[in-house]
Amino acid sequence: xxxxxxxxxxxxxxxxxxxxxxxxxxxxxxxxxxxxxxxxxxxxxxxxxxxxxxxxxxxxxxxxxxxxxxxxxxxxxxxxxxxxxxxxxxxxxxxxxxxxxxxxxxxxxxxxxxxxxxxxxxxxxxxxxxxxxxxxxxxxxxxxxxxxxxxxxxxxxxxxxxxxxxxxxxxxxxxxxxxxxxxxxxxxxxxxxxxxxxxxxxxxxxxxxxxxxxxxxxxxxxxxxxxxxxxxxxxxxxxxxxxxxxxxxxxxxxxxxxxxxxxxxxxxxxxxxxxxxxxxxxxxxxxxxxxxxxxxxxxxxxxxxxxxxxxxx
Amino acid sequence: xxxxxxxxxxxxxxxxxxxxxxxxxxxxxxxxxxxxxxxxxxxxxxxxxxxxxxxxxxxxxxxxxxxxxxxxxxxxxxxxxxxxxxxxxxxxxxxx
Numbered sequence: 001x002x003x004x005x006x007x008x009x010x011x012x013x014x015x016x017x018x019x020x021x022x023x024x025x026x027x028x029x030x031x032x033x034x035x036x037x038x039x040x041x042x043x044x045x046x047x048x049x050x051x052x053x054x055x056x057x058x059x060x061x062x063x064x065x066x067x068x069x070x071x072x073x074x075x076x077x078x079x080x081x082x083x084x085x086x087x088x089x090x091x092x093x094x095x096x097x098x099x100x101x102x103x104x105x106x107x108x109x110x111x112x113x114x115x116x117x118x119x120x121x122x123x124x125x126x127x128x129x130x131x132x133x134x135x136x137x138x139x140x141x142x143x144x145x146x147x148x149x150x151x152x153x154x155x156x157x158x159x160x161x162x163x164x165x166x167x168x169x170x171x172x173x174x175x176x177x178x179x180x181x182x183x184x185x186x187x188x189x190x191x192x193x194x195x196x197x198x199x200x201x202x203x204x205x206x207x208x209x210x211x212x213x214x215x216x217x218x219x220x221x222x223x224x225x226x227x228x229x230x231x232x233x234x235x236x237x238x239x240x241x242x243x244x245x246x247x248x249x250x251x252x253x254x255x256x257x258x259x260x261x262x263x264x265x266x267x268x269x270x271x272x273x274x275x276x277x278x279x280x281x282x283x284x285x286x287x288x289x290x291x292x293x294x295x296x297x298x299x300x301x302x303x304x305x306x307x308x309x310x311x312x313x
Numbered sequence: 314x315x316x317x318x319x320x321x322x323x324x325x326x327x328x329x330x331x332x333x334x335x336x337x338x339x340x341x342x343x344x345x346x347x348x349x350x351x352x353x354x355x356x357x358x359x360x361x362x363x364x365x366x367x368x369x370x371x372x373x374x375x376x377x378x379x380x381x382x383x384x385x386x387x388x389x390x391x392x393x394x395x396x397x398x399x400x401x402x403x404x405x406x407x408x409x
Binding site for chain 2: 021024025073077081092150157293296297300306
């Protein structure tokens with residue numbers, strides 16, 4: 001009875017667009033959904049550094065190397081904002097990493113694809129970050145305060161990421177025949193994974209309805225995907241690239257692009273761990289975490305020693 | 314090996330420029346003050362967000378209960394005479 005009343009008051013707050021803060025009462029399922037979603041988001045930022053890091057030492061100029069480093073540093077920061085937001089729900093940092101390493105927590109499947117050429121760095125910035133921005137702009141309005149604040153900050157920082165990616169694509173598209181082919185090849189490989197980033201179609205999305213009702217999500221998977229496609233197609237055509245979807249066409253009456261059938265078998269295959277890079281990405285994260293352990297142990301010892309000196313002084 | 318939670322939680326406050334209040338911008342994990350300050354600079358001021366940083370261990374913050382506990386702020390609700398609009402001023406009186 002008590003719970004039904006609380007639930008009603010909770011929904012009334014959500015309906016009135018009042019943000020939920022960590023100490024407020026919330027349904028257990030709301031908390032669990034947020035823990036899953038925010039930690040998955042955090043893991044994606046962190047794992048997403050790997051495909052880009054692959055090109056750091058081979059970036060074609062000092063300028064592009066500096067930019068790529070700044071971008072990767074941003075991604076690390078975004079991961080940290082998000083871990084902190086997720087921790088306000090009562091789970092410790094260590095636990096999130098354990099769940100990731102045990103395969104219980106996911107990260108965005110798109111980061112399991114390899115970055116084969118420099119053009120892939122362009123495609124990631126333009127398409128993967130572009131898709132992430134559409135999602136994150138929408139999530140600025142999420143009902144959980146700490147998550148919403150993290151999104152606002154991330155969106156502010158993210159806006160250069162997409163432009164740096166598009167700039168790489170523009171340069172290659174205006175370059176030699178080989179460079180243009182490289183850009184086209186990257187678009188061919190990254191287009192479908194990017195539009196899969198928004199998740200299954202609304203009709204097949206397990207968590208969508210409740211998440212929309214609680215305003216954890218503000219727009220559905222298909223709405224966000226459509227927004228991304230509508231924005232992106234012209235950007236590609238503008239630089240003479242074509243999209244690997246014969247069914248992609250402008251629908252004058254709806255004011256949107258129509259697109260072809262998404263290969264969901266591939267999507268679920270990668271989600272389940274059989275993508276081209278799943279094992280490598282996770283193994284690399286574990287190794288880096290374990291190899292960095294001595295730094296953390298050293299920092300703990302140093303902090304302890306300083307505290308004891310302060311006490312005796 | 315000691316359970317490793319990457320240090321304790323600190324709350325970060327930034328002053329945008331001299332004269333403005335310090336505003337909460339987020340949190341971070343660090344093992345000591347020095348590391349907390351360096352991380353705060355790297356995490357929260359990469360784009361000229363401010364020129365002052367305050368750091369407080371989250372454990373040291375005393376905070377009110379959630380908004381669900383409305384009674385705590387009741388004393389401010391029934392004292393309308395604290396607001397200037399409560400008072401009647403004769404027509405034509407200015408600058409008050």
